[in-house]
Amino acid sequence: MALPGLVLLLAFQYVPLAGNVIAFKDYLPFIGIAESDWVGLENFEIITGGDPRFVNALGNTLIITLVQVVLVFPIPICLALAMNSLVSERIKRLVQSVLYLPHFLSWVIVVAVFQQFLGGAGMINNFLRSQGWDTFSIIGDPDAFIPLITAQVVWKDSGWATILFLAVLSQVSTELYEAASVDGAGRWRQMWHVTLPALRPIVVLLLILKLGDALSVGFEQIILQQQAVGLQASEVLDTYVYNNGIVDQNWSEAAAVGLVKGVVGVVLVWGANKVAHIFGEDGLYRT
Template sequence: MSNIKTTSLADPARTQDQQTGPGPQAEARGPARNKSTFRSRLRTDLPLLLLAAPGILLILAFHYVPLLGNVIAFKDYQPFIGIWDSPWVGFENFTVLFNGDAAFMRALGNTLIILLLQVVLVFPAPIALALLLNSLISDRVKQWVQSILYLPHFMSWVIVVAIFQQMLGGGGLLNSMLRSADMATLSIIGNPDLFKALITSQVIWKDTGWATILFLAALAGIDQSLHEAAAVDGASPWRRIWHVTLPDLRGLIILLLILRLGDALTVGFEQIILQQQHVGLEVSEVLDTYVFNNGVIGGAWGVSTAVGLVKGIVGLALVLGANKIAHMFGERGVYQS
């Protein structure tokens, strides 16, 4: 107690600062201290910033700078006179789309159907596969299986489409085996009725293994004592997955679903354009191929750019809306508002 009293009597200015708060001198030191902190952090993080600089420049050059080209959606663009000299047409290119253009409506319908299939079938596939891999007891077997499942992701769509044609085409392995067994052959490649199911299966085969990485990492962070407690209480493996595992994965699932909605109207240009000639435009035309066929090939640059702009706006709206709904249900979402 004597020490406290001595300090208070010996330093009345300190006592006054504690009672009345910082004075003008402390406020004057605030910005200088903040500036010093910023400079020290910049000096500390400079190596990391330099390492990230090439990636940032690539993103700016190939993702943000090309956004300026969306001005073509409001012009009657003619390549031989350039963007800035092409005449303005206002929203005329958009009216062509929303006045019932048959090709656009067909492309939009096919895109929505493929989107629905991919959300229902493709999106849950990595979750189910990660749960299966996580149930393997042997780590060596798990690593071996993972390595095999990751390989298709590194193949281009040209190779993937060629593999499916060699397996399921008219002269492919499957039909060759059926002929050797005197059985009727199957028409899969080139069958318009099976085209959407075919491209969905191709996406599952190619990308499901790679997409399990995030879910396996999340599964590794789950407290195993929760599973042990549930097992002691008599919960079956399925009930432990439903009540313990999936709730811990819920935040990651919602985050990835929101990010997927950002590319909701992008359903695989390269994959579809490689197989479009076998089934025709009626069942295979999507918004991305519509832009290519009408813009690059057909010369309708303004209309095609308008389609791309609308697609980007719809994707942004879906992300913002889904993120808001996630916040309403107590999830973090992509960002905090």
């Protein structure tokens, strides 16, 4: 009974995992993986040698990750704190229903929506033009690319991301708040001494997971918008693997980058988990 599932798991997880050997070969599609020559670590020179396209992709990836951790990560926490202290249950549920929705829309839809509103011929620019005011160009401007994709991520997922924080907050014992209040703690001190410490484990957990994903940022989101802004501004490691591997047919080089990316991700999660243990947090797992 488990067979169909195990076959799928092997065929689309473990066989491809083994397929990563092409990173150590000179893979030529017409002779296949097995017949292609072994070349050792030659394909990895693209990384060690600092190939400009690779370095650009790596740089963009790291900048976008940094922006997303610093600017995007705290937003759902703030939203959850504000929602948690909403007095009316009904308003709380209404706000949640509306803000969770964009998470379930595809990136194609999200990008289309942003274009329709912020694009050169979008609604807001049309309005500005009809009033005789200056228009702006955000879509298609390489300098505005990172703010644009950041705004899209916030729009799509910050509501949804509150769900975990809210679940944790609902578990906080009311006795803790009552005790704090008896001790004379005001709103801010309650938040500082009760609410925020309750959130710490989940924040640590999510940061560890985020770190594991540090080298993969918004693949579908970015590939949809690459044409408009060019590769210099928008190439990240995932799109580099796609563009260099599948579009330009440099299979083995791109696979080498993909492999290093995957390994670094696993090492980062493992390392971050160790660091979390040193600081006395549970982190992702305990062994």
